[in-house]
Amino acid sequence: MSEAPVKGEIRIERITKKFGDTVAVDDVSFEIPGGEFFSMLGPSGCGKTTTLRMIAGFEDPTAGRIVLEGKDVSFVRPAKRNVNMVFQAYGLFPHMTVAQNVAFGPKIKKVPKAEIAERVEEALATVRMDALADRRPAHLSGGQQQRVALARALVNRPAALLLDEPLGALDLKLRKEMQLELKRIHATTGTTFVYVTHDQEEALTMSQRIAVMKDGLVQQVATPRELYERPANAFVAGFIGTSNVLTVRSDSVRDGLVVMDLGDGDRICAPDTGAGSGGETKIIVRPERMRVWGDPDGEGMSRVHGTIAEVVYLGSMTQLIIDLKTGERVTVHELNDDLKGALPRTGDPVVVQWAAESSFVIDDTAAVNVAADLKSPG
Amino acid sequence: MESTAPPVSEGRHLRARVVRTLRPAAFLTGPMAVLALFFLAPLIILLIMSFRYESLYGFQTGWTLDNFRALFTDPIYRGVAKDTLIIASTAMVCQLLVAFPLSYFIAFKAGRWELPLLLLLVLVDELNPIVRIYAWRMLLGREGLINDFLIWTGIIDVPLDWLLFTKFSVILVLSTSWVNYCALPIYASMKAIKPSLFEAATDLGAGWITRWRRILIPLAAPGIFVAIILVYIPLFTDFATPGLVGGTSSYMLGNSVADLMVVIGDWGAGSALSLLMLAAMAVVAVIAYFLTKLNQLD
Numbered sequence: 019m020s021e022a023p024v025k026g027e028i029r030i031e032r033i034t035k036k037f038g039d040t041v042a043v044d045d046v047s048f049e050i051p052g053g054e055f056f057s058m059l060g061p062s063g064c065g066k067t068t069t070l071r072m073i074a075g076f077e078d079p080t081a082g083r084i085v086l087e088g089k090d091v092s093f094v095r096p097a098k099r100n101v102n103m104v105f106q107a108y109g110l111f112p113h114m115t116v117a118q119n120v121a122f123g124p125k126i127k128k129v130p131k132a133e134i135a136e137r138v139e140e141a142l143a144t145v146r147m148d149a150l151a152d153r154r155p156a157h158l159s160g161g162q163q164q165r166v167a168l169a170r171a172l173v174n175r176p177a178a179l180l181l182d183e184p185l186g187a188l189d190l191k192l193r194k195e196m197q198l199e200l201k202r203i204h205a206t207t208g209t210t211f212v213y214v215t216h217d218q219e220e221a222l223t224m225s226q227r228i229a230v231m232k233d234g235l236v237q238q239v240a241t242p243r244e245l246y247e248r249p250a251n252a253f254v255a256g257f258i259g260t261s262n263v264l265t266v267r268s269d270s271v272r273d274g275l276v277v278m279d280l281g282d283g284d285r286i287c288a289p290d291t292g293a294g295s296g297g298e299t300k301i302i303v304r305p306e307r308m309r310v311w312g313d314p315d316g317e318g319m320s321r322v323h324g325t326i327a328e329v330v331y332l333g334s335m336t337q338l339i340i341d342l343k344t345g346e347r348v349t350v351h352e353l354n355d356d357l358k359g360a361l362p363r364t365g366d367p368v369v370v371q372w373a374a375e376s377s378f379v380i381d382d383t384a385a386v387n388v389a390a391d392l393k394s395p396g
Numbered sequence: 397m398e399s400t401a402p403p404v405s406e407g408r409h410l411r412a413r414v415v416r417t418l419r420p421a422a423f424l425t426g427p428m429a430v431l432a433l434f435f436l437a438p439l440i441i442l443l444i445m446s447f448r449y450e451s452l453y454g455f456q457t458g459w460t461l462d463n464f465r466a467l468f469t470d471p472i473y474r475g476v477a478k479d480t481l482i483i484a485s486t487a488m489v490c491q492l493l494v495a496f497p498l499s500y501f502i503a504f505k506a507g508r509w510e511l512p513l514l515l516l517l518v519l520v521d522e523l524n525p526i527v528r529i530y531a532w533r534m535l536l537g538r539e540g541l542i543n544d545f546l547i548w549t550g551i552i553d554v555p556l557d558w559l560l561f562t563k564f565s566v567i568l569v570l571s572t573s574w575v576n577y578c579a580l581p582i583y584a585s586m587k588a589i590k591p592s593l594f595e596a597a598t599d600l601g602a603g604w605i606t607r608w609r610r611i612l613i614p615l616a617a618p619g620i621f622v623a624i625i626l627v628y629i630p631l632f633t634d635f636a637t638p639g640l641v642g643g644t645s646s647y648m649l650g651n652s653v654a655d656l657m658v659v660i661g662d663w664g665a666g667s668a669l670s671l672l673m674l675a676a677m678a679v680v681a682v683i684a685y686f687l688t689k690l691n692q693l694d
Contacts, residue, residue, distance in 0.1 A: 074599060076595060076598075076599075096598050096599050097598060097599075097600075097601040097602065097603065102599055102600070103595075103596075103599045105592050105595065105596060107590060107592045109590070109592040109593055109595065109596030110596075111593060111596075111597075111610075111611060112615070113614045113615055122597070122600050122602075122610075123600035123601055126600060126601040126602050126606060127601055170596075170600070171599075174600065174601075
């Protein structure tokens with residue numbers, strides 16, 4: 019096999035993992051270019067952790083292969099793979115100091131003593147833990163322990179760093195802090211980061227690209243922005259951010275738009291996907307794309323009357339829950355900056371408007387294992 | 397409703413406090429009395445007897461250090477003490493060599509067999525020691541199963557006679573006694589080790605030898621020390637095993653005490669030896685205790 023090694027590149031090629039009769043990971047493929055911050059996102063049991071553990075070498079794939087820097091490592095022992103893992107429970111050795119913990123890897127790899135000291139110091143400085151090098155893990159806070167776990171992995175200078183929900187045990191404030199810290203460390207080291215999380219906000223904050231997984235299948239691999247603005251299916255749309263799902267009946271088609279006539283000048287316009295007159299499609303509109311105040315009426319605008327069911331004032335914006343006359347309930351985010359006059363109240367009649375290009379049609383038959391059309395190996 | 401609390405008399409406060417302090421103690425009075433009567437009292441009698449002398453027919457009695465002096469000067473006791481130390485220590489090491497991997501297996505590898513195996517371990521070990529020792533005799537004797545088997549297979553022509561009534565047989569039988577007391581504390585300290593530590597070590601390049609040496613053994617050390625406290629003392633003071641499977645080379649201090657007291661009837665010397673052994677074991681316990689403390693993770 020003549021594959022040019024690319025630093026930190028990981029290729030997952032049609033990986034399947036079965037535990038008994040349960041398929042944890044189902045024919046999954048994706049590529050992670052060297053140096054990328056890549057996340058696997060999905061609800062628990064979606065196969066993201068299993069995939070990560072296969073990259074680390076703790077699980078053997080049932081089928082398919084894992085290529086690390088151009089080398090097939092599918093069945094290479096974890097110790098012999100140039101990747102390191104950061105565990106959710108940190109996995110720090112309680113009987114060793116911070117420095118001893120970090121030195122563990124290089125010591126086993128028989129790195130010369132002077133170099134070990136140098137590298138440990140450097141790794142601890144990277145995670146800003148150099149001042150506490152002589153502490154035992156029990157004397158550190160959760161965030162500090164996580165930093166040590168990071169240093170212990172980074173000190174080995176791995177081709178890729180694998181992170182298994184590393185911030186899961188931290189409280190919200192600390193988690194936000196560590197998210198930015200991880201981004202900084204990623205930028206400093208240039209190492210490939212493969213990050214597993216079930217927290218969509220965390221994935222969006224940190225990742226360059228995200229693989230959204232469900233039931234062992236990859237739903238979509240894309241940048242955070244693509245995932246949010248062009249989700250491949252209803253699951254991705256629902257998992258990433260809040261979304262309003264509306265059913266559109268095609269009453270007429272004009273200018274490439276499907277129009278559903280609701281009377282009283284009310285209408286819903288959606289991009290035409292060729293479903294034809296009388297067909298039904300589902301569209302998704304993000305809450306911040308819908309307008310309640312302001313008057314942006316015009317061609318191609320959807321407008322539907324509704325009643326306010328709930329008003330939640332959130333400081334910079336207001337969240338409105340609105341029952342449309344179609345019987346559907348939508349969430350609308352309006353910036354308070356644009357508000358003239360008083361906040362609307364529950365029960366007030368309103369007109370919800372949005373531009374047709376703010377909505378997108380979802381097709382639930384497509385887009386699982388999006389990258390699975392790779393040539394089969396060999 | 398009054399907003400201020402009604403005044404409570406000092407007396408009621410005091411009584412409540414006394415009751416609160418004394419109630420747990422009251423629960424202990426029963427057990428404490430039993431212990432004092434049946435454990436502490438004989439110990440005190442032993443202590444008194446070890447410093448007493450009594451001439452034949454009890455015409456003269458008084459206090460003396462002769463009992464202890466004899467133990468320290470008589471070369472026989474020195475030899476017995478040395479043999480006891482060798483036998484007990486070897487058996488202790490053998491027990492640890494068996495109990496440690498066994499605990500590891502039960503704690504990390506047994507899966508759903510964990511509890512059944514633990515119960516089995518306790519059951520097997522709680523078998524009446526006399527029954528167990530006789531079982532060993534049937535295995536190890538000149539016409540025992542092992543010799544019969546070896547002759548039948550043609551490996552040997554003449555039965556091995558060092559299998560029974562030797563130091564070997566005593567060490568072998570002692571090595572298999574109290575294995576549960578040895579394994580359970582080690583198992584308990586291993587259960588406290590998060591399996592993710594082994595994964596982390598593997599991830600950092602450690603093979604199984606490194607994992608055992610650098611992670612498992614240091615973290616299981618407190619359990620090992622407790623096991624030593626629990627097992628070394630009965631091993632050191634045992635007299636049933638050397639009595640039943642031992643020979644002249646495996647006469648232990650426990651046998652000396654038994655013989656002094658029961659056969660010779662020299663209660664003074666027997667008491668003195670018992671107390672010395674008690675003191676020696678107290679030293680072992682204190683050392684093991686401090687080793688545990690030293691190893692404790694704060």
